[in-house]
Amino acid sequence: MRLQGAGVSEGIGIGFAYVLQEHAIDVSKKDAGPEEGYRFSKAAEALSRILGERAAAVDKERAEILESHIMLLRDPVLLSDVEKMITDERCNGEYAVNAVFEAYAELFRQSGDELLSMRADDMRDIKNNLLAVMNGYALPDLSVLPKDSILTAEELTTSAAACIDEALVNGFVAAKGGTTSHMAIIARSMGLPAVVGVGGIAHGDRLIINGGTGEIIVNPSQAELAEYRSLMEGRRRERQALEKYRGMPTETSDGRQVELYANIGLEADILKASQADADGVGLFRTEFLFMNRSAAPSEEEQFAVYKKAALAFGKRPVIIRTLDIGGDKEIPYLGLEKEENPFLGWRAIRYCADREELFAAQLRAILRASAFGTIKIMLPMIADLRELRYARSLIRRLCGELAAQGIAFGQNIAVGIMVETPAAALLAGAFAKEADFFSIGTNDLTQYVMAVDRGNQKVAKLYSAYNPAVLRLIYHVSQEARRHNIPCGICGEAGSDPLLTRFFVGCGISELSMASACVLEIRSIIRQTAYADAKAMIDASVEQLADVEDSMALLQGLESGQPLRTSPLGQTNRQVISSPGSWS
Ligand code: PEP
Ligand code: MG
Numbered sequence: 001m002r003l004q005g006a007g008v009s010e011g012i013g014i015g016f017a018y019v020l021q022e023h024a025i026d027v028s029k030k031d032a033g034p035e036e037g038y039r040f041s042k043a044a045e046a047l048s049r050i051l052g053e054r055a056a057a058v059d060k061e062r063a064e065i066l067e068s069h070i071m072l073l074r075d076p077v078l079l080s081d082v083e084k085m086i087t088d089e090r091c092n093g094e095y096a097v098n099a100v101f102e103a104y105a106e107l108f109r110q111s112g113d114e115l116l117s118m119r120a121d122d123m124r125d126i127k128n129n130l131l132a133v134m135n136g137y138a139l140p141d142l143s144v145l146p147k148d149s150i151l152t153a154e155e156l157t158t159s160a161a162a163c164i165d166e167a168l169v170n171g172f173v174a175a176k177g178g179t180t181s182h183m184a185i186i187a188r189s190m191g192l193p194a195v196v197g198v199g200g201i202a203h204g205d206r207l208i209i210n211g212g213t214g215e216i217i218v219n220p221s222q223a224e225l226a227e228y229r230s231l232m233e234g235r236r237r238e239r240q241a242l243e244k245y246r247g248m249p250t251e252t253s254d255g256r257q258v259e260l261y262a263n264i265g266l267e268a269d270i271l272k273a274s275q276a277d278a279d280g281v282g283l284f285r286t287e288f289l290f291m292n293r294s295a296a297p298s299e300e301e302q303f304a305v306y307k308k309a310a311l312a313f314g315k316r317p318v319i320i321r322t323l324d325i326g327g328d329k330e331i332p333y334l335g336l337e338k339e340e341n342p343f344l345g346w347r348a349i350r351y352c353a354d355r356e357e358l359f360a361a362q363l364r365a366i367l368r369a370s371a372f373g374t375i376k377i378m379l380p381m382i383a384d385l386r387e388l389r390y391a392r393s394l395i396r397r398l399c400g401e402l403a404a405q406g407i408a409f410g411q412n413i414a415v416g417i418m419v420e421t422p423a424a425a426l427l428a429g430a431f432a433k434e435a436d437f438f439s440i441g442t443n444d445l446t447q448y449v450m451a452v453d454r455g456n457q458k459v460a461k462l463y464s465a466y467n468p469a470v471l472r473l474i475y476h477v478s479q480e481a482r483r484h485n486i487p488c489g490i491c492g493e494a495g496s497d498p499l500l501t502r503f504f505v506g507c508g509i510s511e512l513s514m515a516s517a518c519v520l521e522i523r524s525i526i527r528q529t530a531y532a533d534a535k536a537m538i539d540a541s542v543e544q545l546a547d548v549e550d551s552m553a554l555l556q557g558l559e560s561g562q563p564l565r566t567s568p569l570g571q572t573n574r575q576v577i578s579s580p581g582s583w584s
Helices: 035-056 060-073 076-089 093-110 114-134 182-190 222-245 268-274 286-290 299-313 348-354 356-372 385-404 422-426 428-432 442-450 457-462 468-483 498-507 516-527 531-544 548-560
Strands: 002-004 006-009 012-019 149-153 169-174 194-196 206-210 215-218 259-264 281-285 317-321 374-379 415-419 438-440 488-490 511-514
Touching: 006 182, 012 169, 012 222, 035 060, 035 076, 035 093, 035 114, 060 076, 060 114, 076 093, 093 114, 149 206, 169 182, 169 206, 194 206, 206 222, 222 516, 259 268, 259 516, 268 299, 268 516, 281 286, 281 299, 281 511, 286 299, 299 317, 299 356, 299 374, 348 356, 348 385, 356 374, 356 385, 374 385, 385 415, 385 428, 415 422, 415 428, 422 428, 422 442, 422 468, 428 438, 428 468, 438 468, 442 468, 468 488, 468 498, 468 531, 468 548, 498 516, 498 531, 498 548, 511 516, 531 548
Parallel strands: 012 149, 149 169, 169 194, 259 281, 259 511, 281 317, 317 374, 374 415, 415 438, 438 488, 488 511
Antiparallel strands: 002 215, 006 194, 012 206, 206 215
């Protein structure tokens, strides 16, 4: 039987459904005495202790989730709300716990905000655990699952997911949840596939789940098992074959060096990136540090994370991008109102410039961390030279203050910009005189050049980095960077697209930044690329590219080493191939 859900974490998982049982606990109102208050507070204490023990046994990121539950269990307002109801209404603890926690959950849910709705999930999660403890049920211990489990639940709670031993689990299925649910975030950080929107799976069912397509095969046939095992095996072999590139220099066949960097977001990515054989971090998306919490991280908190990244990479650079919120990245407590055109609105540097205190705290944290490694600062969404000048002057002022306070920071920290607006790309020559480096954000550059919302499926066929308008701008930016002798990298998703690698190298791009898992594959392509040939081919044809098929012909020409030939009619001789932006 095949079921269709939504894939929220990539990969294929084969295993047996381990269905998490929910206890049916009676929460109806009953007459009871004041001893119920004592029973409730004892249960809250016991649950805090259990969660505390589990938090001590898992990594920091997961421990934080459990600790946030412990904090709520110790919240005096919440505790007294339950105790007051027990006393005032002379009712049983189960009734009061259910009523109070549900009321809070409902409040969060009604906010209409996705992140606050996650808080509602947390309230329900704590409530269910409390009710279980009050009734003497053991909490499921997911660190002792049978091997090859596919964890299946109506809703996989965060406290449960945070305790999982990844060596025993091959994936997740939940009836409820979305891409930003904690479960999806945890699955992605574990590198495990996850599908949501599918229920009714029985304990012990054999499952194949595809976290990319959202497909689930229940009790697959031998043929289906064989097909998916060979798919997994194929991927495993591809990854293994690339291992020979680990430790090799990233240079073209004619000796040009290219740096390969990792993109990171969560604190846990630092370790993965430092083990991925990357030459550094090309994009640290710091907005992730601001998500899933109720207030901005302090300067000290940020400093600790940036310092950790700086120490992990030592001499290798860590490019920290300042807060890029707005657009599709909402953070409720930052006071971003709904806008008509969020991608064109109060976003990134525009927001930070108006919230200087917040911006300065982040910059101070970055500057202080720069004393421990090779940190560079990168400014997102720059469209006007005044934005760069403002940020640079603020950084200068902060350096002065740190020096006056005798606080250490790295000298001459590089300040670069993301080139992701058409304005910055077209004015690259002017920006190159005042920025220490460029990093082209192809995700946004494509969106803004093509006037296509990067998240809108209805217009997705226009969203292609292969469009000549995008490729020609990238070429222009790289030429201006070279003319002014500053490094120019790529840090959007195109940076890990193997079909574009030779194009970037031939343009003279000096750094490509990507998900850690892609580093070895891109290195293998660069080592098979002749820079001089790629450059000659691009210089000769890039200005003539008119449509996506022209681009594809150039990219294929770079792959095969066969230059495009021009027909007597002046048309390029191109192979007709299907392109990702095709209109079919
Ligand atoms: C980009 O726009 O290409 C980029 C790397 O930034 P983000 O995807 O975070 O907007
Ligand atoms: Mg961007």
